Amino acid sequence: MNTLESRPADQQIRQLAEQLLATGINKLSERESRIITALAKRTQVSRDVDHAFDHGRSFGGRLADRVASFGGSWTFIVIFLAILLAWVALNGGILVGSLAFDPYPFIFLNLVLSMLAALQAPIIMMSQNRQAARDRLAAGLDYEINLKAEIEIMELHEKLDQIRTTHLSELLRKQQEQLQILLHMTQAKTA
Secondary structure, eight states, X not given: OOTTXXXXXXXXXXXXXXXXXXXXXXXXXXXXXXXXXXXXXXXXXXXXXXXXXXXXXXXXXXXXXXXXXXXXXXXXXXXXXXXXXXXXXXIIIISOGGGOSSOTTTHHHHHHHHHHHHHHHHHHHHHHXXXXXXXXXXXXXXXXXXXXXXXXXXXXXXXXXXXXXXXXXXXXXXXXXHHHHHHHHHHHHHO
């Protein structure tokens, strides 16, 4: 029977922290403590990044992501190009003279484009910041999984070493018994 399984959970967690991480449980970070606890209780530490990240998203964050997603798509580029071409065609060629609402050099079009860029840039930056935060969360979750796997591998090595030591001890004990039997047999033949 494994000695770790027979101990209470708190003592087992403390021993795992001291044994596998070479530190006391109080010196561990919150993340490492959570991993040691999950390891001792044999629970899962992996989580879905999208679910964990989407849980804290606000309406503004979701809107910024959608606007940035649409603003960086071919659909946006094609629609925007069509609007620009229509604007130039109407004001520069078809509606000549007094009927054109923004004649060449298209000053109103420049104002609209400047305002669009002024609004779109911070929205894209907000979306990029959120993506960076999501990437940090994913890296943290990967770290937790890797640390738990590393600790479990260390624990398996320790168990294998213990099994090997027990097996070798048993072999030595049997060899001693066989030597005793051989010694008695040789003494019996000489006597």
